[in-house]
Every structure is written in C-alpha cells, then in structure tokens.
Amino acid sequence: MRKCTPPYVCRRGCDIGEGWGAVGHPTLPWLGGLWQVGGMTDLDGIDRAILRLIAADSSLSLNDIADRVGLTATPCWKRIKRMEEAGVIRGRVAVLDADKLGLPVSVFVSIETADHSAEWLARFATTIAATPEIVGAWRMSGDVDYLLHVIVPDIAAYDGFYKKLIGAVNLRNVSSRFAMERMKDGPLPL
Numbered sequence: 587m588r589k590c591t592p593p594y595v596c597r598r599g600c601d602i603g604e605g606w607g608a609v610g611h612p613t614l615p616w617l618g619g620l621w622q623v624g625g626m627t628d629l630d631g632i633d634r635a636i637l638r639l640i641a642a643d644s645s646l647s648l649n650d651i652a653d654r655v656g657l658t659a660t661p662c663w664k665r666i667k668r669m670e671e672a673g674v675i676r677g678r679v680a681v682l683d684a685d686k687l688g689l690p691v692s693v694f695v696s697i698e699t700a701d702h703s704a705e706w707l708a709r710f711a712t713t714i715a716a717t718p719e720i721v722g723a724w725r726m727s728g729d730v731d732y733l734l735h736v737i738v739p740d741i742a743a744y745d746g747f748y749k750k751l752i753g754a755v756n757l758r759n760v761s762s763r764f765a766m767e768r769m770k771d772g773p774l775p776l
Contacts, residue, residue, distance in 0.1 A: 632657065697757055
C-alpha cells in the first residue's frame, strides 16, 4: 500500500493500492479536491453537515459553521472553498418572501413545442434568460417539453407575461397551473 499522491490525492489521507486499491480512489477523477463518482461528488459527513448549515442559513459565520461541525475555522474554510471550487456550492442567496414583496402569484407553465431545432432552442433560452418573471425552468421528459416556474403580482401581470412569451417563440401548447398554497420549500436532502 502507498499513500495517495497527486493527481490522486485522497482528502481523507487514506492508503491506496494499485488500480482500485483499498478504496478505489486512484482511478476516480479528481475535481478541485473532491472525488467525482458517476456525476456525484464524494462528500463525507462533515461536508454534508456544512452544506446543510449553509443551505438553511447562508448568513452563518465561518466560526459558527466550524463550531457546529466540530472543526476549527481554517479546515472548515478549506472544505467550503474546495466545495465552491468543485461547483458543489454555486452561490449564496437570501430567500425572499414573495408575498411580502407583492409577488403572491406562483404559476407552473407547461410548454410543448413542435420545433426542436438548435435555432428554436437558442431563441427560447434567450427568452427565458431575459424574462425576470421566470424564476425556474426545466427541460422535461414525458408529455411536456419544458416546465417554467413564473412569479407575478397578479393575473393581469401573468397575462402580460403569457402574451410576451408566445410572441417571442413559437409554441404548440402552453398550459398554466396556478399554485394555491406553498406547502414546502426546503433545502436539498443531504
């Protein structure tokens, strides 16, 4: 057995053997200090605890996070930095209350298109990026092609959004579902 060495440095400091050694790390892709396994980043329990804390309250100080996970500030900061560099942490945001900001109407818009060309997709992506009412957008499998999450102040504003959307890109079908109540809005299940 030998100690992990670059480019296969195991952040746990474990020993590895040839090929798939004791824990298999030598053949796994290295991603900014984290192992990438089948598209999923290998995180230990402390990393996940840090992520849960940040996801629940991104305003926590480094010292608060470190205390809660049982680390000192420096190793905690290094873990956070490593997860930022690997793209696990993409940013930190404040969660705003849409109702208190005068944006109480949440609409889920299913879109079907007959055109799946690269040109159409580019125009659609540009429209989505330029439309602030769209707060989430997904390409789907199944009976709809895209699902948009739209937030507006009222039905009249949604109608304006709808007219702008159908004027910007050709769509075969648009179906809107208005949310009656938000029952859950939580962090990722880490």
